[in-house]
Amino acid sequence: MSIDLTSPDLYFNRELSWLKFNSRVLAQAQDTSLPPLERLKFIAIYGTNLDEFYMIRVAGLKSLFKARIQETAIDKMTPTEQLEAIHKTLHKEQKVLEATFKDIMKELKEHGVTIKSYDKLSEKQQEIVKKEFFEQIYPVIMPIAIDATHPFPHLNNLSFALALKFEDKKSNIKYGLIRIPRILPSFLNIDNCFVPMESVVDHFSTELFQGLKKISSTAFRVTRNADIAIEEEEADDFMEILEEGIRARNRGAVVRLEMNSGTDEDLIELLTTYLKLDDDDIYEYQIPLNLGTLWYIVSQESLAHLTLPTYTPKTLPPFDDNGDIFKAIEREDVLLYHPYESFDPVVRFIEEASKDPNTLSMRMTLYRVGKNSPIVKSLIRSALDGKQVTVLVELKARFDEENNLHWAKALEDAGAHVIYGIAGLKVHAKITQITKRKGNRLQGYVHLGTGNYNPATSRIYTDISYFTTKSEFNHDATKFFHFITGFADYISMKRLIIAPIGIKPKLLSLIEKEASFKEQGHIILKANSLVDPDIIQALYIASMQGCKIELIIRGICTLKPSVSGVSDNISVYSIIGKYLEHPRIYYFKHDEVECYIASADLMPRNLVRRIEIMTPIVENSLKQKIKQILSLQLQDNRLRWRLKNTGEYKQVKGGEKVINNHEILENYITKLYNKSQKKTRKYIKRLSKKQLKD
Numbered sequence: 148m149s150i151d152l153t154s155p156d157l158y159f160n161r162e163l164s165w166l167k168f169n170s171r172v173l174a175q176a177q178d179t180s181l182p183p184l185e186r187l188k189f190i191a192i193y194g195t196n197l198d199e200f201y202m203i204r205v206a207g208l209k210s211l212f213k214a215r216i217q218e219t220a221i222d223k224m225t226p227t228e229q230l231e232a233i234h235k236t237l238h239k240e241q242k243v244l245e246a247t248f249k250d251i252m253k254e255l256k257e258h259g260v261t262i263k264s265y266d267k268l269s270e271k272q273q274e275i276v277k278k279e280f281f282e283q284i285y286p287v288i289m290p291i292a293i294d295a296t297h298p299f300p301h302l303n304n305l306s307f308a309l310a311l312k313f314e315d316k317k318s319n320i321k322y323g324l325i326r327i328p329r330i331l332p333s334f335l336n337i338d339n340c341f342v343p344m345e346s347v348v349d350h351f352s353t354e355l356f357q358g359l360k361k362i363s364s365t366a367f368r369v370t371r372n373a374d375i376a377i378e379e380e381e382a383d384d385f386m387e388i389l390e391e392g393i394r395a396r397n398r399g400a401v402v403r404l405e406m407n408s409g410t411d412e413d414l415i416e417l418l419t420t421y422l423k424l425d426d427d428d429i430y431e432y433q434i435p436l437n438l439g440t441l442w443y444i445v446s447q448e449s450l451a452h453l454t455l456p457t458y459t460p461k462t463l464p465p466f467d468d469n470g471d472i473f474k475a476i477e478r479e480d481v482l483l484y485h486p487y488e489s490f491d492p493v494v495r496f497i498e499e500a501s502k503d504p505n506t507l508s509m510r511m512t513l514y515r516v517g518k519n520s521p522i523v524k525s526l527i528r529s530a531l532d533g534k535q536v537t538v539l540v541e542l543k544a545r546f547d548e549e550n551n552l553h554w555a556k557a558l559e560d561a562g563a564h565v566i567y568g569i570a571g572l573k574v575h576a577k578i579t580q581i582t583k584r585k586g587n588r589l590q591g592y593v594h595l596g597t598g599n600y601n602p603a604t605s606r607i608y609t610d611i612s613y614f615t616t617k618s619e620f621n622h623d624a625t626k627f628f629h630f631i632t633g634f635a636d637y638i639s640m641k642r643l644i645i646a647p648i649g650i651k652p653k654l655l656s657l658i659e660k661e662a663s664f665k666e667q668g669h670i671i672l673k674a675n676s677l678v679d680p681d682i683i684q685a686l687y688i689a690s691m692q693g694c695k696i697e698l699i700i701r702g703i704c705t706l707k708p709s710v711s712g713v714s715d716n717i718s719v720y721s722i723i724g725k726y727l728e729h730p731r732i733y734y735f736k737h738d739e740v741e742c743y744i745a746s747a748d749l750m751p752r753n754l755v756r757r758i759e760i761m762t763p764i765v766e767n768s769l770k771q772k773i774k775q776i777l778s779l780q781l782q783d784n785r786l787r788w789r790l791k792n793t794g795e796y797k798q799v800k801g802g803e804k805v806i807n808n809h810e811i812l813e814n815y816i817t818k819l820y821n822k823s824q825k826k827t828r829k830y831i832k833r834l835s836k837k838q839l840k841d
Contacts, residue, residue: 194438372399
């Protein structure tokens with residue numbers, strides 16, 4: 148009997164799978180074995196994740212609904228069905244969120260850390276806040292009247308404000324708003340008593356609306372559709388149309404309203420009348436509305452003892468002696484696993500090349516680089532020095548468009564050749580090529596990675612960096628940059644595999660080949676998301692042939708494991724912990740290469756709508772390092788969750804020994820570092836003695 152592998156019964160819904168991921172983030176906040184501020188951090192992550200989900204995914208579903216599109220994916224759920232399921236899930240989970248937040252605050256109170264509204268402060272604290280209000284806050288906020296002559300104002304995406312109901316001396320009801328600008332801090336900190344800014348502004352609101360008596364008020368927050376649609380074919384100036392798109396993000400349709408619970412019915416009517424929202428998109432909270440602002444408390448240096456110990460990434464051989472990084476790469480290929488191994492060598496790779504007069508050219512792709520990027524500054528210095536600098540800056544990197552636009556202009560002003568993305572495709576590949584003159588020949592150095600060139604996120608994201616001087620990798624890197632700067636629509640490569648042309652066919656071929664080994668076959672795929680139906684169907688077929696398949700998928704997974712006769716041999720895991728699991732690693736036991744690292748997730752957008760790179764790891768020692776990482780993660784019984792065929796995740800626990808792969812890798816790399824430092828000290832000591840004798 149043949150099985151229909153396109154049956155919707157074999158797939159989870161993409162959006163609901165993402166919600167399960169965010170629920171696992173919330174579960175970390177519920178983990179009482181973690182320090183309280185570490186738990187609060189996961190509340191903040193949960194909130195910012197949900198903001199983006201509403202801005203992009205829910206907004207997209209609402210657009211599909213308005214366009215009367217009924218079928219959107221292989222699971223066959225309509226936009227209406229998905230929206231209903233999302234609302235039901237989130238409103239139900241809100242109770243868990245609020246209970247978890249209150250539990251964390253109860254624990255923090257034992258350590259002298261509180262969040263208090265103005266009216267709960269002592270007289271002395273109120274005096275401090277009052278002084279702060281009139282000196283620092285009052286001058287920058289404005290009262291906004293709402294009546295027949297004062298229309299309801301436009302509110303930007305993620306605007307935070309107060310809605311107020313007043314009574315004048317003639318007993319007439321009046322309404323007003325006070326925006327709380329982002330330039331103001333989220334909290335006022337009085338000896339670890341954190342006073343929300345909205346409660347301060349609320350208390351002194353009659354100072355702005357003088358002569359009126361306040362009857363009621365509520366803090367509220369709006370979320371808009373923030374997906375930028377760019378008609379590239381009609382854009383004469385891509386930078387100009389992107390800037391317009393960023394401005395348009397603040398004018399998108401409102402998709403969510405958050406407000407304080409127990410809000411006056413008249414204020415609810417006021418807001419909903421103007422914002423035009425369904426009841427399901429209104430959330431009333433008993434906790435702070437903007438959960439992302441909790442980072443303000445988490446990041447207080449004086450409270451560092453209430454988080455997990457900060458781990459300092461280590462620089463190991465061959466990069467630990469601060470010697471010539473290029474000579475080290477010439478001697479051997481190097482593979483780093485961040486953040487356990489420091490990202491500093493990647494920064495040094497760019498910086499040292501920028502200072503070396505023998506450097507002829509520097510080429511790289513930039514997706515998310517951060518606000519104060521030492522890498523971009525080095526590229527600017529190189530361009531000013533007259534080196535050939537070519538940079539692809541992906542202006543369509545969602546929510547980093549403005550920052551990337553700034554750096555693109557700075558690079559161009561310095562004389563670099565800047566490419567602003569490729570028409571119709573996002574460039575998500577992570578690659579750098581540096582060419583130097585060595586005597587009468589040229590030598591190329593290539594860096595390939597799974598993560599962004601961002602030193603800040605490299606401390607909290609796990610990712611892989613690979614350095615090589617191999618001629619075939621340099622050949623491919625050169626052809627890649629010629630491809631993105633020229634008109635070619637196809638490139639043949641010796642080693643690198645490029646999307647949208649090559650990665651998906653290569654993966655399908657590797658899965659099929661490994662499946663031919665039946666019970667002896669073994670596939671491990673580690674990625675952020677697994678959505679592509681062709682990849683999923685290939686995995687189903689491989690499972691049906693007896694091949695063992697282990698998937699480590701942090702976020703979205705629409706594949707349904709443990710379905711009798713289809714996916715009996717497929718196990719799906721998700722790892723959620725101190726670090727954000729970000730590398731894409733693809734392992735096939737019987738392949739000649741075995742291990743591949745990639746910038747691409749297993750999603751249609753990555754495999755067919757982006758330019759991505761998949762890199763074979765050919766050195767045996769480096770393959771072994773990758774296999775050890777995968778093996779450790781598959782043994783984890785602290786941070787690993789297993790996906791059941793019901794769509795629920797269950798935390799993997801048990802065993803005599805606790806295996807937390809994040810902690811084990813921190814300790815292991817620290818031991819290697821201490822050992823290398825000891826060797827270095829002994830070498831310096833011997834050298835000093837020899838110099839004294841001489």
